[in-house]
């Protein structure tokens with residue numbers, strides 16, 4: 001995997017004086033820098049390019065988060081979500097997986113890092129203090145890959161350090177990268193889950209070609225296990241193809257050949273799904289990818305999904321394999337209906353609050369008392 005190397009860095013004037021800005025500029029000392037008052041015009045210019053998504057990733061925007069950092073995960077209507085909170089520290093990702101939902105998500109195609117991290121910590125401190133009996137399961141990997149810029153920003157390191165002091169919160173750093181070396185020696189009190197997005201080897205090579213291999217990701221997970229972290233794994237998106245069964249089984253087998261189930265906070269499963277607007281973007285940007293040529297239906301949230309019997313078959317197999325290796329590992333479905341849960345798993349959490357509580361309980365310290 002190549003580390004991110006922008007062609008040019010833009011700094012919003014209001015982000016100029018933050019220590020993290022200085023740190024990023026020191027790291028990229030050879031790269032031209034331009035200060036701008038407002039990125040609106042720059043974004044407008046990039047959006048005029050024939051492929052603004054590819055073009056925009058070449059530029060890093062150092063910005064100040066002006067909205068709240070912590071938000072509810074938008075989830076999806078009519079399906080069971082997991083009650084996650086998103087911490088918006090950066091936007092976009094240069095790994096460019098063919099199916100990446102972010103391709104259709106942002107009006108701003110630049111890579112963005114928010115440098116006002118002290119304001120982020122103030123916001124979290126206040127939030128946690130106001131609700132000491134509420135448990136916060138938070139992740140940074142929804143609008144970017146959590147560790148993709150770790151060598152540059154050490155955002156993950158700063159978050160591990162911050163969260164170690166809170167018994168009513170946990171941070172999940174979700175990644176496809178292997179940028180974990182600076183996290184290994186840190187004191188973390190098991191208040192951080194380091195998670196990897198996994199797939200079959202074939203899908204990794206075909207659809208995630210700029211990312212580390214599955215073996216490399218699991219080798220990084222093994223190091224984090226030795227450092228005492230909680231681990232998470234996300235099979236999302238699972239892609240259905242002729243030989244999916246043998247290939248995905250191999251990845252499940254690989255996990256349990258190097259990871260002890262008692263260190264796994266959770267494994268999630270989610271089948272390929274995307275808004276119709278992404279279909280044209282994938283066909284245009286990744287014409288070699290076969291993933292959009294499967295048969296799909298429009299779900300209750302209008303996203304294109306595999307037919308229900310296929311989703312049930314895939315989830316059923318996956319959970320059986322995982323349970324055969326270790327029945328104590330908590331497996332959940334990302335954005336699925338109660339019916340699919342029941343048919344694939346034999347039970348359903350019915351509603352978001354139940355799934356949310358079960359996930360919280362996996363990682364709550366014994367002393368935590370829910371209000």
Ligand code: SF4
Nearest residue numbers: 093095096097100145
């Ligand atoms: S690693 Fe994640 S965020 Fe980055 S391109 Fe792939 S799917 Fe998108």
